[in-house]
Amino acid sequence: MLQSRLVSPEGQVVEAMFASAAEPAGSLRWLPPVEGTVVGALLNYRGELEALGDALSAPPYQAPPKAPILYLKPANTRIGHDHDVVLPADVDGVWAGACLGAVIGRTAMGVPARHAADFIAGYTIVNDLTVPHASYYRPAIRHKCRDGFCPMGPWMVDRDDVPDADALDITVRINGEIKQRANTSTLVRPVAQLLADVTAFMTLEAGDVLLVGMPENPPLARAGDRIDIDIAHIGTLTTALIRQSEVSR
Template sequence: MRRGRVALADGRIREMVLAPVTERAETGGEVHWLPPVAGTVVGALLNYRGEMEALGDALSAPPYQAPPKAPILYLKPANTRIGHGQDVVLPADVDAVWAGGCLGVVIGRTATRVSAECAADFIAGYTIVNDLTVPHASYYRPAIRHKCRDGFCPIGPWVVDRDDVPDADALDVTVRINGEIRQRANTASLVRPVAQLLADVTAFMTLEACDVLLVGMPENPPLARAGDRIDIDIAHIGTLTTQLVRHAQGASR
């Protein structure tokens, strides 16, 4: 099943349960899509093999000295999270952002020192995340100002139950800008597959129910600018839509 949350026109919040065959969520109209989960969002960097290969010898040069041996993590705090179909106002100092098509692993119960073999027991389901990021060159220490602007973590439209996703390590990910395909990837290219990533992260930090673990952003994310519509499709999950709008004079962000 697909489980989402919407705000109705009269202000009421409604939990929605949709049949697995539903692929798209309507935008606008009488409902306002909310993020389907409200926990901490933890992202992993350099978890696609193509991303590692593109950096090549740079990872063995200063300041890095060697390729990473453990997951490189970052957080997307509460101010970044918005729902499907919502606008993101680009800050006045940002000309363009990377559109990051990410599979989000939704945690179902408290996960501490989980083994890869038992990881599925701690996964409630999967969602789509657009990890909007101001382009930058730092990989080991991503600056907060690049990842954590207001609205920079669209999530949704819903969470798909774990058992309705045949194989989380073999999902096609497609990013479209204004309807044009700008990126294709597949989670089969993950350095750490879903279960191993969950095991490696919970080896040193606890994840709670409704937290979201991002498996990573594929290499060469496309750039998007104000006025662009971003659609991220992930097989067996659906489509997450985000519209970028220009910062207005006097706007608060």
């Protein structure tokens, strides 16, 4: 089952459920399927760590991470499927960050990995738009928290309708051309272990979203580009990038 949120031109929010992929009727527009806090994990794909190589053992890092490196995508970043993102004047391009989002179903604190599924309501797709940068281990607020930098959706797919969250094909297309392929089988911390490690020190509430990571070598997208992120068994999240000068056209 697909659970969605849509909004009418008058601002009325509509909760909708679909048995299969569907487009909203009439003038309804997609909202993010959930409204909770979005928590992301850095360096959670093996390819990311391998690409950095010995750099993680040199200053300022000194050693590879032993715990999840987390960040937040605040409320100003969240938008729905098929919305435009206005690139700020000082941003030439952004990484298209194809992320599987695990939606929390009930209060999760100190969750053992073997029981993690009991706390996950379902899964969605998140485009973790990020201004390119080379710094880890410190908050990348300027790079990740611009307005509209967390497209999400189109819907949440029930947990039981996703056969194996740790074996999902991910494809990123820019203007219809495939720019990235990945699979969640290469996660450093699989979904259950990541949830266990995060809830060992912080509580996640129903409606929060835990991003399992951004695959290595995210493609760069610029104003005028259309980004489609496909994740198997979930769907396709579409985002268009525009400049401020195009907003009033």
